[in-house]
Ligand SMILES: Cc1ncc(COP(=O)(O)OP(=O)(O)O)c(N)n1
């Protein structure tokens with residue numbers, strides 16, 4: 287399986303509506319602390335927009351709603367993994383991405399045969415407080431060495447200047463939140479991300 291090299295992460299369907307039509311092909315809905323009814327409404331709206339634009343939709347954390355709404359992927363962290371019904375996710379035909387931050391988490395992730403593994407934070411992130419020091423590019427390359435053909439997602443502190451570094455050190459895909467959503471012109475920044483990742487999009491598998 288191949289992932290688009292540009293992985294946008296946003297916290298509402300409004301962002302999906304704004305940015306996916308520009309040409310985003312892989313987007314995660316990462317909604318925190320909102321009622322289940324709103325989460326489901328945003329997933330449904332995003333699903334419709336993504337289907338219209340040929341974009342894969344990943345749902346973070348809310349795996350039951352993702353199954354119910356027929357999404358493409360679920361993303362789970364290690365704690366989420368404890369509570370989720372992986373058989374139901376697989377049975378629903380959804381793919382699974384898993385966060386990792388150290389070797390033990392990587393072993394745990396690989397034990398459930400994920401469709402991608404994420405390593406973070408590669409660089410310092412302002413989005414959330416993290417207990418791990420920035421992983422760096424050498425560690426990213428070590429992760430790829432260990433996981434082989436399973437796609438590797440780099441996340442944490444990525445910006446336009448850091449894309450080439452992660453994609454030449456083993457990442458198949460660069461995930462981003464604030465470099466786009468806190469940019470003064472998110473649409474323009476999204477266009478730049480699409481252009482900056484284009485040579486990996488076109489590279490032979
Ligand atoms: C692509 C990607 N990588 C990592 C994460 C983080 O997931 P998690 O550790 O469960 O933390 P929260 O995002 O739920 O706060 C992610 N969402 N996406």
Ligand SMILES: Cc1nc(C(=O)O)sc1CCOP(=O)(O)O
Pocket residue numbers: 385386387405406407408410411412413414416441442443444461462463464465
């Ligand atoms: C949500 C998330 N998870 C991470 C991890 O390391 O698991 S880093 C991160 C934040 C990514 O946001 P930004 O692109 O703004 O740094």
Ligand SMILES: [Mg+2]
Pocket residue numbers: 346347361362363366
């Ligand atoms: Mg989570």
